[in-house]
Amino acid sequence: MQRPTIKTIAQETGLSIATVSKALKHSPQVRPETRAIVIEAATRVGYELNMHGVQLRTGKTYQVAAIMTAPGPKQNEWEGVEYAQLLSGISWALEDSPYRVSLYAVRNFEESQAVIKQIVSLKKADGIIISGTRADDPRIRTMQAADFPFVTYGTSIHNAPHAYVDADNEQMIRVSMARLVERGHRRIALLNPLSELSYGITRLEAYKRALEVAGLPYDPALVAHGRLTPAFGRENVLTMSELSNAPTAYICANEASALGAFSGFHERGLVHGRDAVINATDDLNVSQYFAPPITTYYLPISEPSSLLGAYILRRMEGEPPEALQTLLMPNLIERCDDRLNPNR
Amino acid sequence: MQRPTIKTIAQETGLSIATVSKALKHSPQVRPETRAIVIEAATRVGYELNMHGVQLRTGKTYQVAAIMTAPGPKQNEWEGVEYAQLLSGISWALEDSPYRVSLYAVRNFEESQAVIKQIVSLKKADGIIISGTRADDPRIRTMQAADFPFVTYGTSIHNAPHAYVDADNEQMIRVSMARLVERGHRRIALLNPLSELSYGITRLEAYKRALEVAGLPYDPALVAHGRLTPAFGRENVLTMSELSNAPTAYICANEASALGAFSGFHERGLVHGRDAVINATDDLNVSQYFAPPITTYYLPISEPSSLLGAYILRRMEGEPPEALQTLLMPNLIERCDDRLNPNR
DNA sequence: ATGCACGATAAAAACGTTTAACTTTCTTGT
DNA sequence: ACAAGAAAGTTAAACGTTTTTATCGTGCAT
Structure with missing residues (x-):
């Protein structure tokens, strides 16, 4: 018992395969009554469109x-x-x-x-x-x-x-910078994606503009670009926290780097909230399980x-x-x- | 300029499309010299097999x-x-x-x-x-x-x-249970996947057998089944740690539940290593960034x-x-x- | 020489669909 | 009453392969 094709329906209904084809795709060239007959036969024999035929004929791959x-x-x-x-x-x-x-x-x-x-x-x-x-x-x-x-x-x-x-990376950075500045932070680190990525650039520009608005200097030592792994977050906390003028806030571009930042905190004996804070962009709602949970900009993926x-x-x-x-x-x-x- | 087909090659070489097809799929029916001619023409015109034709003809989808x-x-x-x-x-x-x-x-x-x-x-x-x-x-x-x-x-x-x-869930549980028992643990919690999953059952059986070998009683209160989210890990730590006879070790079935378990530790004021420990199965090598890093059974995915x-x-x-x-x-x-x- | 098997290639059909072109029938306006 | 045109359906070709079957020389044994 072969799988039914439009030919099966054609034989079943006495129509031509062309009409069947048209009926099935709701062409205006076929009368409603005829279409009804075709549909009925199609469901009766359990017809399913064979994509291979369609693909060959139309060149579409779906x-x-x-x-x-x-x-x-x-x-x-x-x-x-x-x-x-x-x-x-x-x-x-x-x-x-x-x-x-x-x-x-x-x-x-x-x-x-x-x-x-x-x-x-x-x-x-x-x-x-x-x-x-x-x-x-x-x-x-x-x-x-x-x-x-x-x-x-x-x-x-x-x-x-x-x-x-x-x-909206621009707005997100603007808002989060303003919020941190308002809370007293003057040294804010930006853990950014690879610098060639478009959103890395957008974030950096927004970051610089926010500093300007707040009247704060731009310090390249507080900005890092890299693949957003936990290792990246960790390493940057390790180095930045050793600066004579260490950051008091870290903005992480995703939750993986934020997790790594925590790992860096732990290594250095830093306590979140006491020595510095971490904010992050979060796609997966996982930052709520960090210890302690951190403030995030959450966009459910x-x-x-x-x-x-x-x-x-x-x-x-x-x-x-x-x-x-x-x-x-x-x-x-x-x-x-x-x-x-x-x-x- | 259309995309070349076997027909193009046929015209180009003067052969039939049948021979071209056979030559391209290394059929023994075609002479090596003929095949060489076909291959040459194919590369010259930049021929690429059109899968739609193949799929329709053979019924394979690839x-x-x-x-x-x-x-x-x-x-x-x-x-x-x-x-x-x-x-x-x-x-x-x-x-x-x-x-x-x-x-x-x-x-x-x-x-x-x-x-x-x-x-x-x-x-x-x-x-x-x-x-x-x-x-x-x-x-x-x-x-x-x-x-x-x-x-x-x-x-x-x-x-x-x-x-x-x-x-190898059976071996993994056996080894990790033996290791924890050897280190003095008598109350070991198992954070397991959904009980209908095959590996949940395997792990539970191995867990029970390991208890038996160690001469320890089986306590259902120390076993949880559920979707392996951070929430699951967290909630179970929250409840189990309140038991009169709380576990001193947690075996988590993945890194997500382990992270959640940490969150539970934080909430209850438990310190890893002092009050209890967490071990986990890890696919993504992320547990190394927990604070502190935990012992895992790591299988790179x-x-x-x-x-x-x-x-x-x-x-x-x-x-x-x-x-x-x-x-x-x-x-x-x-x-x-x-x-x-x-x-x- | 004749027939035969064999090796290499060609011809043709088939997979299931869409669609351009054509035919037939029915409407409609004059 | 009749041509024109629309409506509804049919015919046939095409998409690019694979594969079965047919064809055609060629070499070989008889």
């Missing part, structure tokens, strides 16, 4: 490529863990569509560039979702040049307008991820990218008062 | 479905983060094959059952990788009944033999994940499942001496 940059297998650091939730969010957003998420794990930026070129030139997917955008991102240029639908998690700075979703899914669908439908740009402001969750300790 | 159970979007807990690494490991293992990882995110067990039935009956993939196996897993029965290639991350107990990869990829490939080639079963013993990483504090 795949959305998710490019996931994760460090190589030997690299045992807690990094990129939020990808799991990101991917599931995207997958759920595509649930009611015929599209599937196809995973492309790459080790670094160069590999992601190569993979994207391949997907675009060989049409291995109908849309692409990338993250880790740079100020001037060559992958974006590749996709734009080929007029290929894509959405980025993260903004770019020098590229032509495109669809994106991102946290399900929000950007479902937007990414929705946007790539709309982009593939042909919607212009300008309509598909969103900055999400994370929620401030105050778990400490974070005031500067006057007798530290 | 997709490996990875079923990822993640809590729904509203559920903001740190859970399942190791999936990111798991997926990238699988993806890399398939890198040199024509197969791609297709992601199926599901919210719960029932959904995963439904999704698998669909994949199997509609042949939406050539192989499936699942995790979170149960003692008697209906999904495994579904796939076995349809003779569908699959590999599980986690063993089963009552199912017929199948391909799997898992940590890249190992099982690349095995999963390798096994599903071999399974799809027809290799019998019995040859594709591996238990991996995690490495003990001692970061504390974990001795029972006599004057606690």
Whole structure:
């Protein structure tokens, strides 16, 4: 017993396969009564569309490529863990569509560039979702040049307008700096992502501007750029806390680096709240379990991820990218008062 | 300028498309010289196999479905983060094959059952990788009944033999219990995954056996089953530490629950090493950044994940499942001496 | 020489769908 | 009453492969 095709339905109803095909996709060329007959037969025989036929005929793949940059297998650091939730969010957003998420794990930026070129030139997917955008991102240029639908998690700075979703890093840094300054802090450290990443730049600029507004000097020794691992947070606390003029507050770009910062505190015998405080951006709501729980700017990762899914669908439908740009402001969750300790 | 097909090569070489097809797949029916001509023409015109044609003709999808159970979007807990690494490991293992990882995110067990039935009956993939196996897993029965290639991350107990990869939970619990007992602990808590999961059962049995060997009584109040979130670890420490006869050691099934256990320590004013100790299973090498770092049984998730990829490939080639079963013993990483504090 | 097997290639069909082009029937306005 | 046009359906081709079957020389034994 073979799987039924439109041919089966055609025989069953006495119609031609063309009519069946049209009926199933609600073409106005077929009468409602005829369509009803076709639908009835289809459900009766348990018909399911065979995508391979469609794909060959139309050239569409019904795949959305998710490019996931994760460090190589030997690299045992807690990094990129939020990808799991990101991917599931995207997958759920595509649930009611015929599209599937196809995973492309790459080790670094160069590999992601190569993979994207391949997907675009060989049409291995109908849309692409990338993250880790740079100020001037060559992958974006590749996709734009080929007029290929894509959405980025993260903004770019020098590229032509495109669809994106991102946290509102500028506002977040502005708000968090103002809050810390208001609480008496004068030496605030910024643990930032890799400097080539677009949001690293955005955050740094916002940081500098906030210092200016507060009338505080900019000290490069209080800014670090790197892969946002616990090791990164730890090492920077270890070095910065040894400065003659050590920071009294650390702003960490994610929860992994914040965890590492805590590890640095422990190593140096620093006590959170007494010697310095840590604030962080949090995607996974894990900072509430730190000891002590810290103040975070929390953006549940399900929000950007479902937007990414929705946007790539709309982009593939042909919607212009300008309509598909969103900055999400994370929620401030105050778990400490974070005031500067006057007798530290 | 269209993308070249085998027809292009046929015209280019004067051969028939049949011969070109055979030459490209190294059929013995075609002479080496002819094959050379074909290969040359193929590279010259930049030919790439069009999978849609292959898929329609052969019925193969060249997709490996990875079923990822993640809590729904509203559920903001740190859970399942190791999936990111798991997926990238699988993806890399398939890198040199024509197969791609297709992601199926599901919210719960029932959904995963439904999704698998669909994949199997509609042949939406050539192989499936699942995790979170149960003692008697209906999904495994579904796939076995349809003779569908699959590999599980986690063993089963009552199912017929199948391909799997898992940590050696039995040995791990035996070793860690012996080590804690040797260090003077008499009240050891077990923070276990959901009781219906196969490895939850394995761990519990091993735990009971270890108690028996050590001549210690089994106390159900020291065993908890649940979703391995930080909240779970925290809550159980909060309740267990209030027992008249509180545990002096906690064995946590993953790093998320261990983090939560620390949060519980902090809340109760317990000090690690003085009042009790925490040991954990760690996939992501994150426990080293806890304050203090704790002793873990560390299995870099890249190992099982690349095995999963390798096994599903071999399974799809027809290799019998019995040859594709591996238990991996995690490495003990001692970061504390974990001795029972006599004057606690 | 004749027939036969064999090796190498060609021809053709098939996988399941969409869609351009065509046919038939029915409406409608004059 | 009749041409024009719309409505509804059919025919046939096409997408790019693989694979079964057919064809055609060529070398070999008889």
